Amino acid sequence: xxxxxxxxxxxxxxxxxxxxxxxxxxxxxxxxxxxxxxxxxxxxxxxxxxxxxxxxxxxxxxxxxxxxxxxxxxxxxxxxxxxxxxxxxxxxxxxxxxxxxxxxxxxxxxxxxxxxxxxxxxxxxxxxxxxxxxxxxxxxxxxxxxxxxxxxxxxxxxxxxxxxxxxxxxxxxxxxxxxxxxxxxxxxxxxxxxxxxxxxxxxxxxxxxxxxxxxxxxxxxxxxxxxxxxxxxxxxxxxxxxxxxxxxxxxxxxxxxxxxxxxxxxxxxxxxxxxxxxxxxxxxxxxxxxxxxxxxxxxxxxxxxxxxxxxxxxxxxxxxxxxxxxxxxxxxxxxxxxxxxxxxxxx
Numbered sequence: 001x002x003x004x005x006x007x008x009x010x011x012x013x014x015x016x017x018x019x020x021x022x023x024x025x026x027x028x029x030x031x032x033x034x035x036x037x038x039x040x041x042x043x044x045x046x047x048x049x050x051x052x053x054x055x056x057x058x059x060x061x062x063x064x065x066x067x068x069x070x071x072x073x074x075x076x077x078x079x080x081x082x083x084x085x086x087x088x089x090x091x092x093x094x095x096x097x098x099x100x101x102x103x104x105x106x107x108x109x110x111x112x113x114x115x116x117x118x119x120x121x122x123x124x125x126x127x128x129x130x131x132x133x134x135x136x137x138x139x140x141x142x143x144x145x146x147x148x149x150x151x152x153x154x155x156x157x158x159x160x161x162x163x164x165x166x167x168x169x170x171x172x173x174x175x176x177x178x179x180x181x182x183x184x185x186x187x188x189x190x191x192x193x194x195x196x197x198x199x200x201x202x203x204x205x206x207x208x209x210x211x212x213x214x215x216x217x218x219x220x221x222x223x224x225x226x227x228x229x230x231x232x233x234x235x236x237x238x239x240x241x242x243x244x245x246x247x248x249x250x251x252x253x254x255x256x257x258x259x260x261x262x263x264x265x266x267x268x269x270x271x272x273x274x275x276x277x278x279x280x281x282x283x284x285x286x287x288x289x290x291x292x293x294x295x296x297x298x299x300x301x302x303x304x305x306x307x308x309x310x311x312x313x314x315x316x317x318x319x320x321x322x323x324x325x326x327x328x329x330x331x332x333x334x335x336x337x338x339x340x341x342x343x344x345x346x347x
Contacts, residue, residue, distance in 0.1 A: 002026040002303035004090075005057045007078060008069035009033035009042040009050075010169065011162030012092060016067055017046050019121075019295025025303035032057050038167050054078075058085035065115075065306065068092060071171040072179045076101035079116065083108040088115040088306050090299075094188050094326070095319035097179030102323055106316040117302045117312030118319035120192040124294030124301070128193060130285055131259065131266050135197050139270040139277065141256030143198055146226070146234030148190050148250050150182070153243025159216055173216035181218030182240045183209065183326045190250055191322045192314070193261075198252065201229045201321070206338045207329035213241035224329050236329075 020028040033039040036052040043050025065088035096102045109116035159173040171177040207224035214220040224236040250261040257270030266285040305312040328339040
C-alpha cells in the first residue's frame with residue numbers, strides 16, 4: 001500500500017479523502033495544512049491524523065508520497081521540497097502557474113528519482129473511460145472540428161470560499177496566486193480530456209480574454225480558436241458570470257460520427273457499429289456511470305506507477321503541455337498574435 005499524506009485541507013480536500021475510500025493500493029495516513037484549524041476540521045471529520053507541521057510530514061519515513069492540494073502558486077515550491085525529502089508527489093491541477101515553475105518541478109522530481117503525477121481525475125471517471133474506449137474503436141473517424149463551450153455562474157462567495165466554503169481565502173481572485181481564471185481553473189480540464197480521448201495535440205491558438213462582470217484580477221470570459229496536429233480546428237467560448245444559463249459542453253465532430261459531452265451526459269452519433277451503439281441513431285453512453293468520481297481510480301494508478309517504477313498516468317510533462325495551451329490563450333490575447341505551441345507528452 002502506498003502511504004500518502006494530503007497537504008492542503010481546502011475545497012478539493014474532501015474529493016481526495018472520499019477517493020481513498022475506494023482505493024485498493026493506496027491509503028491516506030495524514031492530512032496537513034499550515035492553518036491548524038483547517039487540518040483539525042478535516043482530520044476530525046474523517047478520523048484521520050492531522051498536523052500543521054510540513055516538516056513533520058516530510059521527515060516521516062512512514063509517508064511514501066504527498067498530495068499537493070494547495071493554492072496554485074504553492075504547487076512548485078511544495079513539490080520541490082517534497083521531492084528533496086524523497087517523497088513521491090501527486091500534484092493537483094494545474095501543475096503550476098508558469099511553464100518555468102512546471103519545468104523546475106519536473107527537474108526536481110527527476111533528479112531525486114521520485115514520481116511526479118498531476119491530477120486530472122476527470123479522465124478517470126467511468127463515463128469518460130467508456131468514451132475513450134469508443135473513440136479508440138474508431139466511431140468518430142477522422143476528427144475535423146471541436147467545440148468547447150462552458151457557460152456558468154460563479155457566485156461572489158466562490159472567490160473567497162470556493163464551492164464548499166471549507167476555508168476563507170482570496171487566492172482564486174489574484175492573478176499572481178492562481179495563474180488565471182476560467183481558462184486556468186476550468187478549461188484546462190477540457191484541454192486534458194480532449195488530448196486524452198483523441199491523442200491529438202493543440203499546435204496553435206488565437207485567443208481573447210477579459211474580465212467583464214466579476215470584481216477580480218483574473219479573467220471571467222474567454223474566446224479562442226485552435227488548430228490541432230491532424231489539421232482539425234476548434235473553438236472555445238466560456239464565461240463564469242452568465243447565470244441563470246449553465247452549460248458545460250464539448251463536441252467532437254469526425255468524418256464518421258459526433259460525440260457530445262454535455263454536463264454529466266455523453267451522447268454519440270456514428271455511422272459505425274460498436275458494442276451498445278446503434279448506427280445512425282443517438283446513443284446515450286452509460287447513464288449509470290455519470291455521478292462517479294475519478295479520484296479513487298487515479299490514486300490507484302498513481303500507486304501502481306510508484307510500485308512498478310513507471311510513469312504516472314498524467315506526468316509532469318503531460319500537464320505542462322496542457323498548461324501551455326492555457327498560457328497560449330493569455331499570450332495571444334496580450335500580444336494580438338497567434339501562438340504556436342509545442343507538444344512533448346506521450347499518454
